[in-house]
Amino acid sequence: MHSRVPAAVLLALTLTACGESETQEPQPSQETGVLPTEALAEAPVPFQLTAEQASGKVVYETMCWSCHGFAGRGDGPAVRAGAVAPPRDFTAGALSRASVRQLQADFQAEVGALDPGHPHMANVLSIVDIEAFSAALAYLPALTYPPELPGSAIAGRRNYLLRCQSCHGAAGQGDGPGAEVLDLAPANFVQDTLLAARNFQAAFDKIQSGGGGVHGSAMPAWGVMFEDGDVWDLVAYISTFQPGILSAPPLDGR
């Protein structure tokens, strides 16, 4: 029973495999000169996922993100298009602090009852089987980690690799390829004092307004390009370079 691979996972894997065989030589991104797909494949996930969370990630990114959003903020494309009422923000409030077991207990029960006041669950359950749904629930605390910040480190990692590693380095040590041409060295997040002091708001402000008006540095003002939520995702991700300042990742037992 437990070893059965959920149908949605198989579907997603098949789609990925087909996509890859048709893909042409990847082209370097014009903005950074870095090959995003290569960089994404090489860089480690900010923390280890359990096997159930890893399969839940595939289910989430196949079946749930269109409404719940890439970072779980309830702002997926179906919501933005006005086709679905906005679901609750998984990165904020009690849901962001809920454990894997708690989420599974709460929402499996709901699924069992198929509450007519909650038709969404019945619809989702007509598409994914209960094991796949359960795996997606197990993934939610990983997606919204760290619970103390209104951002998702997993979502932030993607923008970091595309937009920040060119200067700050894939491992956050301030040694990306672009660092060589700068007078002022990019911050080393492994030792960064703002993060060490858990001054997350200052890190947010710095990313949003950049160095131009503040320090006169090469650090761009990302607030022009990113929504506040994306900036919190980036704060969440760079904080994982100093794991000691964050609560433990949501592995088994949490």
Ligand code: HEC
């Ligand atoms: C078609 C859009 C849509 C899809 C797809 C979708 N959801 Fe939802 N979800 C919603 C909406 C809207 C709500 C809030 C209203 C409701 O509860 O019916 C919700 C609520 C929830 C809740 C309850 C949160 C709370 O506020 O109590 C959970 C948990 C959840 N969804 C998980 C999932 C998972 C896991 C998937 C993928 C397997 C998924 N959803 C797919 C739209 C969607």
Ligand code: HEC
């Ligand atoms: C063009 C190079 C460049 C890029 C790209 C870049 N940065 Fe920076 N960043 C810098 C430099 C240089 C500094 C140090 C000087 C300063 O603080 O202004 C810095 C400083 C910072 C700081 C402040 C740390 C502290 O202790 O004050 C944060 C936070 C930061 N960057 C986050 C990011 C994030 C997140 C991204 C991607 C969205 C990013 N940076 C992209 C060059 C860059």
